Each structure stands twice: as structure tokens, then as C-alpha cells.
Amino acid sequence: QNLLNDFRRFFGASDVRDTANFRKSYDFVVVGAGSGGCVVANRLSENPEWSVLLLEAGDDENFLTDVPLIASLQTITSYNWGYKSERLATACLGLIDGRCNMPRGKALGGTSVINFLLYTRGTKQDFDQWAELGNPGWGYDQVLPYFIKSENCTKCREIDGKYHGKSGYLSVEHPGYESPLVKRFIKSGEELGYKNNDPSAPYGLGFSKVLATMRNGMRCSASKAFLKPILHRTNLHVSIKTRVTKILIDPSTKQAYGVQFWKNRRKFTVLATKEVVLSAGSINSPHLLMLSGVGPRDDLTRVGIPLLQNLKVGYNLQDHMAMSALVFFVNESITVSDRGVQNPVDIFNYVFNGRGPYTIPGGAEALAFVQTKYAKIGGYPDIELVLGAGALNGDVYGSLRSLLGIPRSLFERVYAPHAYKPAFSIAPVLMRPKSRGRVVIKDGNPLHWPKLIPNYFENEEDVKTMVEGIKMARWSSSASVFCSSAITITQSRHFQKYNITMITTPFPGCETVPFGSDEYWACAVRHVATTLGHQVGTCKMGPPSDPDAVVDERLRVYGIKGLRVVDGSIMPNVVAGHTNAVIMMIGEKASDMIKQEWARK
């Protein structure tokens, strides 16, 4: 039934009552219907006395966005804002135009409509550290109830039940397919001394099968979870294809009192009598603040926007970089490729049973949170290893390449000669990056992109940690340059049956460095590592004493009344995990704070 509804939506039908007749004012105006915004719109409109307007630039989802395996396809559609970074001297050197793709969702559901559906929460240390940085209420024990509140994990098997919810809006489940690689990956982890445990429990390190934000094998985006079930509420108005261009702030009182936006080529102004909640994500939230006069003095002066509040908006950009370019060949057809899943059995199994390889979230089957020799705090992962059921060589139709920004010439040279060989991947992800980037306003036109300067791998230690992660992931032959002291995953006896080999064609730009040496992998990281799309931190939460803080621990913008930021941009530090569930938790907690404050007034 869900798939049929989605199919209808593909041809323009939508079950969202798209508001085009706006009231003059609402109690709350929420900007952006992403992972944070959908939760806030839901929880605030639980109070029938309050009117809520949710404004979203993108469109409703369709049946293609539902299919977990083809997640990477979404980034070549209009559901992606399509951002690219400036050219960097330290990263993305071998990618198209020497720039990094920075995908962000533009849809009802935001980035949760184009993401890879992996459900993780970060570690206990992440949140305890947020609290230690001067953000009371954000320690692990305080945020855990909000993760549980959101979640419905009734179908989950291999979990530690006390850390999971069973009655929340967000459906979480295991994929309806498992390749033989998964068990071997987990067994290899045990050989390395890691437990097979639930990554949502506070253990920090370990190997596990993936959990995904799915319902019966279909994507459960923030919109499916938190909006679709409550569209009958008459106090909630939702407007899609609506581009907010400014938050209105009274210069004398510093009170946010409404928003300006475009819809159907018409300009509107709507007032917010209680609060404006900015949930436009880690690139657009800081951009909108700057367009509205809240940001770094020098930048706003440069572009001619009158300064209302001088804050370090757009600084502290953090992200997770991944090395998704590693390919491990196996001698049996046990992997998943573009061509492999075209068979009618898999298609039938998915459409009618919600099972089979199409339910693998973005192709990822298992995760490992591990430590390299650079990790300083015991039990705190600095690398994640993501086991992929397929690899770049099998991406013959090019959706994964497009997501990553891999040039055709690189693909032809390195991968195309192996297009038909069964292969899987293990992508090391840098969990605790030290490099920090920026979102910088380019000019005063709200429709122009800001400049994105993520500074990936500016800090040398980030590269070294990634190299260690690669060495843990990659094949190692006892007689070759690949040797490392650690037992590597694919070298373990559990994988021996598959006689694993790797591509040995060097990446363009790294040909002169001895293949397989640490220097080679460092060069590869700088050339072809890509973002996982976990941009956070650009409206940093922190105490008044923190000169970099943009919002306080109740997510209120410093110096401006009636304005909160509720999305990934408030994270002071990126968590050692994927960010979607964390941002939903932020939405849950923020909604409670808003309710408490207005109950007192």
C-alpha cells in the first residue's frame, strides 16, 4: 500500500495538504522539514492550542526515494541541493573539478530522504563531552530518553533492548537481506578483539549488523515518521516548494517576528507570535542567519547586510570523511552490483515482500567502530568501518560515482576493467576529525549559494588516522608491502575462503608514490576520500563564555529573542556515528524545552 502511494506521488499526487493560503501569523514558524524540523513540527503541533507553519523548499518524496539500496541515486535528482565545496589544497584533489560534493536533501524529510538510512547514535562520550563543554542537559543520560522516545524498533533482533524504543514514530529495522560477508566481517572483528554488539548501546567500540530507518523494507524518512501520520492536525500547515529568504528581526528589540519566503513566484511574509525555529540544516541555517543580519561582522559588512548580532555563524563546520574507493574482489558471486540486482526475482521479492537485496541501506551491511593507534580515549572510536555489499567497480550505471564525484576518467582507468568481477568494499570513516571548515556568505542574494570551505584533512592527524583505518580494512598479504602489524579485516581467516584481492592500479595523482605504502594511502585519502554527508556544527551550541557559540544550551540564538536553531548545525562536536537519529533526538529535546518555556509564560 505504501509503495502504491509513493508510486502515485511519483506522478504528482501527494498526500500532503500543501498550504498556499497562509494565515497572517502562526504561533511557531518552522523553517525546513528535515530531520530536525519534522520532529519539531510534530511535537509542537501536539498542542491543539498552538498553530504551526512548516516551510520546506523541496518536494514530497516518491517511490524511488523509498528503495534503500538505490539511496545514492537520490543525489543526482532535484532532491539534492547539489552543493559543492570550494577547491581545497588538502582534499578531493582527484574528484570532478577538484571540488568535494556536499549533498544535502531538499525534500519533505530533508536529508533523511537522500541518506543511506543507517541508524546509529554516536557514543556516550560524545554527549558527555557536549555537556562538559558547558551545555547542561546534553549528557548521555539526559539525551538517551529522547532517542528512545523517537524510536520504534519492535522488529529489531540483535539489540540491547533497554536502549531502544518500541512506540516512537521512527521505524528502525534490520534489512531483509544478508550476504555471507556479514558474519565473516563480524567474526573478523572478534578476532581483532572487538565484540559483536549493539552500536546504539553505550559500549563505544564493536562490530554489528546494520540497523536502518526503514519500515517494511522501505525508507522511513523524517517526513514518513513524524509528518505523514499527523497531517490531519488542523493546527499544522505544511508548505512545500517554498523558499525562505529571510528571518525578520526587529533591529531595536532584537525580536524575531516572522519570515519572508517565496512560493509559486510570489513573495510572502508570515509572522510568528511565539518563535521562529530554524531547521534548514548545517549549510542553509547559517546562511539564513547571515542573510538576516546574524553572523560575523566582517562578512556581513562585506556583503552589505546590516549587522544585528555579531556571532561566529558558519564557523566550526565538521563532517565525516570516508574512503569509499576501496574494492575487495572475491572468488564467488556473493556480492551486490548494479547488474546483479536487475533480476526479476529480487525485484519481485522487494515489491511484494519488502525483502531481498533492495532493502540493503545504501548497500551497507555491517558497521564497526574501532580505534587506531591515534585514539587517545579508551573505548572512544576514531574510525568506523562500513561493510558494503558491493563496490565501485560494480557501479556501472554511475549513481555511486556521481554521489562521490569520481571523474569518468578515473573510473575508466581504475575500476572499469574490473566491472564484472564480484567485489565488496570496506569504507573507513574518520569519526573524530580535527579539521574545521566554514560556511561563508558570498553576497546578499538569498538564492546564491554560500561559499563552502570544509577544510577536510587540513589537520595532518586526520590523514594519518584515515591511513590506519585503511590498513585495518584492506587486504594484507604476508609477503608484500601491504603488511601491517595489525591483523586486518579482510586478511583474517574468516575471509580466506574468498581469496580476496585488491585493485592495484594506483589512483591518478598518486602514481609516483610506492603503491600500498602509508604515503600512498595518504595520497589516496587526499585525492578520493569523500564526505558521508554529516556536515554539522555551523551554529555551535555553547555557553556564553564560548566565543564561538551561536546558540545556548536551549538552542536560542544569542542576542536574538524568539529564534532557535534545531538541526545538525548546533552540534558542538560531530558525534562518532551517523547523524540522522542524533538530529531527531535534538528535535525531540528542543520541542520539550520549547513546551516547558511557554508553559511557564
Ligand SMILES: Cc1cc2nc3c(=O)[nH]c(=O)nc-3n(C[C@H](O)[C@H](O)[C@H](O)COP(=O)(O)OP(=O)(O)OC[C@H]3O[C@@H](n4cnc5c(N)ncnc54)[C@H](O)[C@@H]3O)c2cc1C
Ligand atoms: C548522502 C548522504 C548519506 C547519509 N547517510 C546517513 C545515514 O546513513 N545515516 C545517518 O544517520 N545520517 C546520514 N546522513 C546524514 C543525515 O541524513 C543528516 O545529517 C540529517 O538528515 C540532517 O538533518 P537536518 O535537520 O540538520 O537537516 P536536513 O535534513 O538537511 O533538513 C533541512 C531542510 O531544510 C530545507 N531548507 C533549507 N533551506 C531552506 C529554505 N531557505 N527554505 C525552506 N526550506 C529550506 C531543506 O530543503 C531540508 O529539507 C547522510 C547524508 C547524506 C547527504
